[in-house]
Amino acid sequence: xxxxxxxxxxxxxxxxxxxxxxxxxxxxxxxxxxxxxxxxxxxxxxxxxxxxxxxxxxxxxxxxxxxxxxxxxxxxxxxxxxxxxxxxxxxxxxxxxxxxxxxxxxxxxxxxxxxxxxxxxxxxxxxxxxxxxxxxxxxxxxxxxxxxxxxxxxxxxxxxxxxxxxxxxxxxxxxxxxxxxxxxxxxxxxxxxxxxxxxxxxxxxxxxxxxxxxxxxxxxxxxxxxxxxxxxxxxxxxxxxxxxxxxxxxxxxxxxxxxxxxxxxxxxxxxxxxxxxxxxxxxxxxxxxxxxxxxxxxxxxxxxxxxxxxxxxxxxxxxxxxxxxxxxxxxxxxxxxxxxxxxxxxxxxxxxxxxxxxxxxxxxxxxxxxxxxxxxxxxxxxxxxxxxxxxxxxx
Amino acid sequence: xxxxxxxxxxxxxxxxxxxxxxxxxxxxxxxxxxxxxxxxxxxxxxxxxxxxxxxxxxxxxxxxxxxxxxxxxxxxxxxxxxxxxxxxxxxxxxxxxxxxxxxxxxxxxxxxxxxxxxxxxxxxxxxxxxxxxxxxxxxxxxxxxxxxxxxxxxxxxxxxxxxxxxxxxxxxxxxxxxxxxxxxxxxxxxxxxxxxxxxxxxxxxxxxxxxxxxxxxxxxxxxxxxxxxxxxxxxxxxxxxxxxxxxxxxxxxxxxxxxxxxxxxxxxxxxxxxxxxxxxxxxxxxxxxxxxxxxxxxxxxxxxxxxxxxxxxxxxxxxxxxxxxxxxxxxxxxxxxxxxxxxxxxxxxxxxxxxxxxxxxxxxxxxxxxxxxxxxxxxxxxxxxxxxxxxxxxx
Numbered sequence: 001x002x003x004x005x006x007x008x009x010x011x012x013x014x015x016x017x018x019x020x021x022x023x024x025x026x027x028x029x030x031x032x033x034x035x036x037x038x039x040x041x042x043x044x045x046x047x048x049x050x051x052x053x054x055x056x057x058x059x060x061x062x063x064x065x066x067x068x069x070x071x072x073x074x075x076x077x078x079x080x081x082x083x084x085x086x087x088x089x090x091x092x093x094x095x096x097x098x099x100x101x102x103x104x105x106x107x108x109x110x111x112x113x114x115x116x117x118x119x120x121x122x123x124x125x126x127x128x129x130x131x132x133x134x135x136x137x138x139x140x141x142x143x144x145x146x147x148x149x150x151x152x153x154x155x156x157x158x159x160x161x162x163x164x165x166x167x168x169x170x171x172x173x174x175x176x177x178x179x180x181x182x183x184x185x186x187x188x189x190x191x192x193x194x195x196x197x198x199x200x201x202x203x204x205x206x207x208x209x210x211x212x213x214x215x216x217x218x219x220x221x222x223x224x225x226x227x228x229x230x231x232x233x234x235x236x237x238x239x240x241x242x243x244x245x246x247x248x249x250x251x252x253x254x255x256x257x258x259x260x261x262x263x264x265x266x267x268x269x270x271x272x273x274x275x276x277x278x279x280x281x282x283x284x285x286x287x288x289x290x291x292x293x294x295x296x297x298x299x300x301x302x303x304x305x306x307x308x309x310x311x312x313x314x315x316x317x318x319x320x321x322x323x324x325x326x327x328x329x330x331x332x333x334x335x336x337x338x339x340x341x342x343x344x345x346x347x348x349x350x351x352x353x354x355x356x357x358x359x360x361x362x363x364x365x366x367x368x369x370x371x372x373x374x375x376x377x378x379x380x381x382x383x384x385x386x387x388x389x390x391x392x393x394x395x
Numbered sequence: 396x397x398x399x400x401x402x403x404x405x406x407x408x409x410x411x412x413x414x415x416x417x418x419x420x421x422x423x424x425x426x427x428x429x430x431x432x433x434x435x436x437x438x439x440x441x442x443x444x445x446x447x448x449x450x451x452x453x454x455x456x457x458x459x460x461x462x463x464x465x466x467x468x469x470x471x472x473x474x475x476x477x478x479x480x481x482x483x484x485x486x487x488x489x490x491x492x493x494x495x496x497x498x499x500x501x502x503x504x505x506x507x508x509x510x511x512x513x514x515x516x517x518x519x520x521x522x523x524x525x526x527x528x529x530x531x532x533x534x535x536x537x538x539x540x541x542x543x544x545x546x547x548x549x550x551x552x553x554x555x556x557x558x559x560x561x562x563x564x565x566x567x568x569x570x571x572x573x574x575x576x577x578x579x580x581x582x583x584x585x586x587x588x589x590x591x592x593x594x595x596x597x598x599x600x601x602x603x604x605x606x607x608x609x610x611x612x613x614x615x616x617x618x619x620x621x622x623x624x625x626x627x628x629x630x631x632x633x634x635x636x637x638x639x640x641x642x643x644x645x646x647x648x649x650x651x652x653x654x655x656x657x658x659x660x661x662x663x664x665x666x667x668x669x670x671x672x673x674x675x676x677x678x679x680x681x682x683x684x685x686x687x688x689x690x691x692x693x694x695x696x697x698x699x700x701x702x703x704x705x706x707x708x709x710x711x712x713x714x715x716x717x718x719x720x721x722x723x724x725x726x727x728x729x730x731x732x733x734x735x736x737x738x739x740x741x742x743x744x745x746x747x748x749x750x751x752x753x754x755x756x757x758x759x760x761x762x763x764x765x766x767x768x769x770x771x772x773x774x775x776x777x778x779x780x781x782x783x784x785x786x787x788x789x790x
Contacts, residue, residue, distance in 0.1 A: 086720050089629075235495075239430075325481050365486060
């Protein structure tokens with residue numbers, strides 16, 4: 001199961017919540033296992049999961065009638081479904097339906113509750129939650145719906161729950177870690193595919209095509225492809241252009257895709273030929289920073305101590321003026337899950353967190369350098385999801 | 396320019412608005428030409444465009460400091476920029492910066508306005524709009540910010556503007572149509588690539604990989620890949636599985652990607668060998684429905700008359716029980732732009748609309764069939780963005 005159910009229960013209890021409502025694509029998938037296509041590829045379509053305290057009832061998926069086929073096919077662990085809106089599906093009356101189509105037909109036979117809001121209100125009412133304290137994620141909710149919920153249930157209390165989901169998702173289940181492991185591996189394979197064609201005259205766009213195509217062929221979906229050459233590598237979010245690679249130039253990759261809805265985000269540096277002494281020295285310092293994180297990361301470590309240790313290491317190991325606003329972030333269904341690894345964080349590292357630890361350095365007029373690894377926090381230290389270390393790859 | 400500036404001005408005037416604020420990724424790109432990566436690949440990061448009535452002032456982009464490199468590289472037509480939040484970039488003091496890096500350095504030297512909300516408030520105040528009527532798109536805005544704006548400017552009036560952007564984007568500029576043309580072509584090429592490997596034993600997943608890989612190699616980004624065989628083709632949103640293709644089976648594609656941020660969404664049917672007489676007849680009827688739309692589409696046509704004509708044609712041409720809730724939708728930066736082509740629409744077809752006209756038919760236990768074309772409404776009729784007609788492809 002993707003959902004860290006015990007953690008969510010504890011977070012709900014701490015906030016005195018009898019139920020939570022997930023509304024964003026990420027949290028609907030997280031809370032139910034259901035991936036509602038329309039919600040993932042567009043802005044606006046509504047799918048929810050209402051999750052009561054397990055003592056009070058069963059969770060329920062609320063989705064549009066046109067999405068029911070995906071429930072039948074995906075078999076999410078949340079089994080109760082409510083549907084809304086009109087959508088036409090016919091049936092071959094002479095055919096014997098297979099199990100998936102049979103389930104689809106049963107879901108289609110559920111009453112049409114007309115609108116997402118009506119279906120959600122019915123779920124709350126039928127769930128005996130009309131006077132409950134309910135956490136609602138605002139991010140995915142149609143503007144105005146939160147007010148409408150309050151009007152519909154004057155005896156209930158609706159409070160924003162975005163931060164509860166964010167805190168819950170910070171500690172991954174093994175099912176999530178397995179997806180992140182594959183996602184990270186695909187990103188590394190895709191960088192290797194791009195480096196294979198990196199020679200004088202190849203363009204940033206050539207490398208990006210090779211990168212994304214490999215991601216697709218390994219079963220991933222492309223998301224992030226910041227690939228820049230030479231001075232363009234100093235651009236934080238560099239988008240591939242027709243700029244051709246020249247001898248001695250840095251290639252910076254800050255890239256990642258999605259596998260089974262889980263993101264990757266890693267950074268590696270290549271160089272065509274020999275790097276300058278300065279680039280090589282700076283890069284070793286940045287790499288030492290990430291290595292330091294690998295050595296000290298463990299449950300109980302304060303995030304701000306991690307930040308200080310990484311920055312201090314980079315400075316000591318050869319980049320004395322190094323400054324950063326963070327040295328990474330969690331990763332999961334979103335590219336930036338909790339925690340942010342910043343200097344003012346009051347958070348503590350926990351077992352099961354999956355972190356992107358990174359030490360980027362952008363110098364306009366020169367180049368950008370970066371090491372970014374995906375790491376799992378285990379009881380006794382770190383499990384790296386990387387197959388390669390962050391050394392500069394000389395081509 | 397992507398923005399249909401005259402149309403937006405008219406819509407603003409009709410609503411008595413002195414300014415609008417775009418907050419979603421799509422509308423920020425639409426209103427400024429600026430593609431802010433963080434906003435496109437995650438949920439939460441804020442970038443805005445404040446667009447005053449041209450008589451009252453210049454538009455301004457409000458974005459995070461870490462996004463400034465993309466403004467320098469993309470050269471959006473909105474030239475005024477405000478930045479917020481801390482982000483570290485160094486500079487090689489011995490290097491002569493090229494024009495892009497120079498612009499980036501200048502943007503970086505702008506004052507840091509700390510938060511998205513503060514920067515937006517400053518832009519409103521400095522723009523002389525403290526007592527204006529301002530339309531704000533709610534969809535991309537951090538929950539709570541609209542209330543905060545009202546508190547900050549008690550003399551102003553803030554009204555939801557989501558529908559203004561939606562109505563504006565319904566009529567495309569030629570720059571948008573050019574992107575949609577390429578996006579549509581890539582989708583057709585990608586279907587062709589998938590059909591090339593469609594033989595007995597090939598899986599849905601094999602075809603999906605071929606489809607998405609071709610999209611990448613043609614310069615697009617994969618988004619939508621509903622590809623199903625046999626009875627699975629009746630699933631509206633079928634996601635590729637390991638199901639292998641068998642002789643005589645239908646292959647349904649409802650697919651599309653993104654090119655230069657513009658979506659494609661088309662549907663085609665293949666069959667391995669000969670289709671059944673029923674499938675062939677139904678498919679001809681569905682195709683006749685789309686062909687009818689091509690014949691009658693012109694500025695001034697009522698959307699509901701289009702709907703009625705398409706459904707009536709399908710029924711008359713061989714699928715007498717055909718029912719639908721819509722026969723398509725607009726397409727642009729979103730997969731479902733306005734208008735929806737439904738039976739209860741009060742909208743009218745306008746010159747410059749780009750429409751996905753579709754006649755899907757899903758029969759559980761049998762198969763799904765579908766024709767979906769991307770069409771531009773011109774002064775005297777339709778320009779199709781398709782290179783292939785919707786005939787069933789026999790393999």
